[in-house]
Amino acid sequence: MSSFQGIWVPIVTPFHHGAIDFVGLRRLVSHLLENGVDGIVVCGTTGEAAALGKHEQLAVLDAVLELVPAERVVMGLAGNNLTELLQFQSEILKRPLAGLLVPPPYYIRPSQAGLEAFFKTVADASSVPIILYDIPYRTGVAFEQATLLNIVSHERIVAIKDCGGNHATTLALLASGTVDVLCGEDPQIFNALCLGAKGAITASAHVHPELFVALYRQIRDNQLATGRTTFFRLLPLIQSLFIEPNPAPVKTALALQGLIDDELRAPMQRSGENTVARLKDVLGTLNR
Template sequence: MSNFRGIWVALVTPFRDGAVDYPALRTLVAHLLEQGVTGLVVCGTTGEAAALSHDEQLEVLDAVLQWVPPQQVIMGLAGNNQRELLACLEDIQRRPVAGVLVPAPYYIRPSQAGLEAFFRTVADAASVPVVLYDIPYRTGVRIERETLRRIVRHPNIHAIKDCAGDLETTLALIADGQVQVLTGEDLQIFTNLCLGGAGAISASAHVRADLYMQLYQQMEEGDVISARRTFHRLLPWMQAAFAEPNPAAVKGALALQGLVANELREPMQACTPTTLERLRGVLAELAD
């Protein structure tokens, strides 16, 4: 099984005047690598992949792969047209990546049998590890616990980004040991690690990624008290990071740090001045 343990950052896509801002992307990637993150997830939800064309997504991936070792890069792969999705998978697999992050087909709400067949088809076609992305509040369909447990037995599915909000399912997946369980809910990072999970794919870890890695390392060393202290230090920022639809607040915070422009692609909107002021105060406290 591939090892996805650690803290992966769900990477934003910087924009300037409507286009991908590659100089800012390179600066941001270098900053996160310096902070010691396990790896980066490119063109996921936080990366506004739905607002990028297929060609743009591949261009962003190619840029990141110039600066980051392939084993530290997971590529998002989402869609509800299965033939197009498999063609996209072929394009991605021409590049060296650690894996692909795949949610259920959104909007069409397939049956449990349809979900099982979909993930089996994708995993069969994958020559790189698949990280299943379970996020029913975005896809519109819940993968039932027993369906999910069957799906992840596929040998090409190595990890899950767990955003379903069902503790019993999380516990069952960890206990089964078929896949590494990474939380995608940032407020659950400490809980995930305490329960024996593998870490996180985190949007908020763009800011003070060193502390997120410190939290992970403290848990690896069994120092739960210190890890809890680190988590509570990060908690106000984690809460502020999702004050508006993701990635508005994250980009706002990065803009305050001078790393990216405070720009999203419509219909997403940049965070409000009120949220920016809140972020300014939270970041000042986190820097102390």
């Protein structure tokens, strides 16, 4: 059993006039911790890591580590140049942290054997646990079930952020007992936790994180009817936060709450007027 349980938030990277807003970042981190989240994932998809330079990613990580205990911080590690990826990994690992969130190399679409070799290389080079990030609609490559089960048998690959969209594979991972499953598709949180997922890495939990924490604890404590009520209360929010590319609606919702500016890096764009209006309505309902 890994230490990656409960509600982990893949934190957005706030910007102000194009630069990282470290004041806003610290304000947001404090807000999430005060509302009971179990951990913070830095520079994941939601953190717009692909739009950040390596030095910026490390600066965000360092800022988060000033506020969050190392055992509650995971860093994203993504790329398709393996040599550069390993060099960046070594820089990251000079800091104390709980683990690395690693997706397959994007765009190049390696074979199944290539996927196995990639994750073995990264895991062998790691001094901290690995969370495998299965997200084929962003990387362009899907795992065969047998491949995935082989990869997660590595002693340092202890959990998986499951965005694979293959229910049979999710069930096989849960049944295997060799890796902890963390739900990565926010609308699936309730059923994933009921099936035995250990938690979730959920962008939606930026907004009313206390309700997501309550949902996790209710299901953990077998309060399924109460958990079901909490989930359906959250569902309109979850659905609204993904009607435009992530993290635009999340940043809009956080801006409406006065936590950060509503700013992304190009080519990402701010939420449209209809999304802003919908989020205002959803937040108003949740706040009542």
